[in-house]
Amino acid sequence: MKIKKICCIGAGYVGGPTMSVIASQCPEIQVTVVDLSKERIDLWNHSDLDKLPVYEPGLKELVAKTRGKNLFFSTEIDTAIDEAEMIFISVNTPTKTYGKGKGQAADLKNIELCARNIAKVAKTNKIVVEKSTLPVRTAQAIKSILDNTGNGVDFEILSNPEFLAEGTAVDDLLNADRVLIGGAETPKGQAAKDALSSIYENWLPKDRILQTNVWSSELSKLVANAFLAQRVSSINSISALCEKTDANVAEVSRAIGYDSRIGSKFLNSSVGFGGSCFQKDILNLVYIAQSYGLQEVADYWEQVIIMNDYQKRRFAENIVTTLYNTVSGKKIVFYGWAFKKDTNDTRESAAIYVADALLDEKAEIVVYDPKVPEAQVYADLDYLGTRSPEENRRLLKVVNDPMEASKKAHAIAILTEWDEFKAYDWKSIYENMLKPAFIFDGRRLLEKEIMEAIGFDYYKIGQS
Numbered sequence: 114m115k116i117k118k119i120c121c122i123g124a125g126y127v128g129g130p131t132m133s134v135i136a137s138q139c140p141e142i143q144v145t146v147v148d149l150s151k152e153r154i155d156l157w158n159h160s161d162l163d164k165l166p167v168y169e170p171g172l173k174e175l176v177a178k179t180r181g182k183n184l185f186f187s188t189e190i191d192t193a194i195d196e197a198e199m200i201f202i203s204v205n206t207p208t209k210t211y212g213k214g215k216g217q218a219a220d221l222k223n224i225e226l227c228a229r230n231i232a233k234v235a236k237t238n239k240i241v242v243e244k245s246t247l248p249v250r251t252a253q254a255i256k257s258i259l260d261n262t263g264n265g266v267d268f269e270i271l272s273n274p275e276f277l278a279e280g281t282a283v284d285d286l287l288n289a290d291r292v293l294i295g296g297a298e299t300p301k302g303q304a305a306k307d308a309l310s311s312i313y314e315n316w317l318p319k320d321r322i323l324q325t326n327v328w329s330s331e332l333s334k335l336v337a338n339a340f341l342a343q344r345v346s347s348i349n350s351i352s353a354l355c356e357k358t359d360a361n362v363a364e365v366s367r368a369i370g371y372d373s374r375i376g377s378k379f380l381n382s383s384v385g386f387g388g389s390c391f392q393k394d395i396l397n398l399v400y401i402a403q404s405y406g407l408q409e410v411a412d413y414w415e416q417v418i419i420m421n422d423y424q425k426r427r428f429a430e431n432i433v434t435t436l437y438n439t440v441s442g443k444k445i446v447f448y449g450w451a452f453k454k455d456t457n458d459t460r461e462s463a464a465i466y467v468a469d470a471l472l473d474e475k476a477e478i479v480v481y482d483p484k485v486p487e488a489q490v491y492a493d494l495d496y497l498g499t500r501s502p503e504e505n506r507r508l509l510k511v512v513n514d515p516m517e518a519s520k521k522a523h524a525i526a527i528l529t530e531w532d533e534f535k536a537y538d539w540k541s542i543y544e545n546m547l548k549p550a551f552i553f554d555g556r557r558l559l560e561k562e563i564m565e566a567i568g569f570d571y572y573k574i575g576q577s
């Protein structure tokens with residue numbers, strides 16, 4: 114089966130970049146990305162490509178090339194579903210904040226809404242692709258909704274989890290290590306898997322496209338994120354030990370990473386991982402293990418989150434202790450708010466939790482981030498509900514000038530590894546600050562010797 118029209122439900126950090134890449138690599142396929150949010154769709158259609166709702170290196174160039182030709186962004190969800198032979202579901206699946214599984218299970222409300230919408234609209238056979246990250250066996254629920262409320266048309270469900278990392282999404286999509294396609298082990302399931310595979314084969318070698326049964330595919334995505342996050346928590350646990358023993362976490366990482374059985378990736382110690390996926394997916398894995406009575410499995414993976422929370426808390430506590438046990442009324446500048454460099458995404462960013470802890474101590478925080486707007490910073494803090502929105506705005510300011518921010522600051526905390534921070538005139542920053550001038554480098558971005566030579570009291574995570 115040759116796919117000519119694709120619909121993608123969900124125009125977020127996955128739907129937008131993924132579909133832009135498919136459209137750019139498959140000019141013969143018409144791709145329509147739909148979303149309930151008119152505001153988001155309007156931004157995807159904005160004439161100024163710097164206003165796209167997702168910032169990713171290389172993304173605006175792809176959108177410029179394809180938008181209005183074979184890539185469309187729309188709120189006409191029903192029309193796009195009706196016309197497409199293949200429908201990707203790429204909506205958000207956050208951790209539940211209510212009811213059974215609160216704080217752990219994935220909230221599948223959006224997924225169910227999509228399934229019901231497809232069932233209502235579809236008049237011809239459809240291949241429905243789970244692009245969102247979902248608990249294992251979700252395809253069964255989707256199939257049941259589609260088969261019981263549909264118009265008698267045939268639905269094949271595929272799992273095709275997305276492995277892109279924000280900040281390098283376009284490159285990750287164009288040069289994917291692998292694409293995973295799970296589907297039913299039946300002739301129709303095989304045909305659907307091959308139809309999706311042939312789309313990716315437009316730019317990826319066939320041997321990188323793995324086909325599995327649908328449950329392995331769903332579970333593999335959760336497991337991949339759990340393994341990646343586990344590496345970060347493992348090295349972060351060692352960073353605390355390094356600080357006590359005069360070992361240097363960078364040297365330890367290098368020493369173990371040279372072992373080809375271990376490998377060097379994901380061994381950078383930091384203030385803790387963030388992003389919309391790692392925590393949510395591990396909590397979901399924990400919940401699933403518990404629901405099958407596998408308590409030891411659940412406890413094992415939960416420790417990855419516990420260690421990550423410890424790392425964020427430890428960083429904030431170290432700031433307070435070092436600043437003579439009080440930060441009340443002290444100006445602490447945050448360089449970076451995004452959860453990592455080269456993205457404007459702030460979900461679960463370590464900066465939010467470090468700020469929250471310091472605001473509890475009545476610090477005065479000034480935030481500079483090259484891509485995150487003021488409204489987002491306040492939305493992140495308000496969402497925690499720790500204090501009133503008014504108090505958040507009184508204690509924390511967001512600025513556009515990093516040099517200006519440093520004036521009369523007691524300390525600077527580096528929370529995101531933006532490249533531009535490395536190039537700053539740190540001598541001038543030092544002169545701007547109150548003395549002693551402290552830097553707390555949560556990303557191991559700067560050179561200790563250089564910073565100390567300038568005069569800073571410099572703390573680098575994982576180094577005494």
Ligand SMILES: NC(=O)c1ccc[n+]([C@@H]2O[C@H](COP(=O)([O-])OP(=O)(O)OC[C@H]3O[C@@H](n4cnc5c(N)ncnc54)[C@H](O)[C@@H]3O)[C@@H](O)[C@H]2O)c1
Pocket residue numbers: 122123124125126127128147148149150153190203204205206223224226227244245246247275276277278279389390
């Ligand atoms: N962000 C990542 O790096 C990443 C990577 C791999 C996988 N994932 C997974 O991909 C999925 C999407 O993540 P995201 O970061 O793109 O989320 P997102 O919040 O950026 O985007 C989701 C979009 O879906 C829309 N939406 C929700 N319900 C809808 C409905 N019923 N109809 C139409 N639109 C609807 C929302 O308005 C939103 O714009 C999640 O399951 C996530 O776990 C994310």
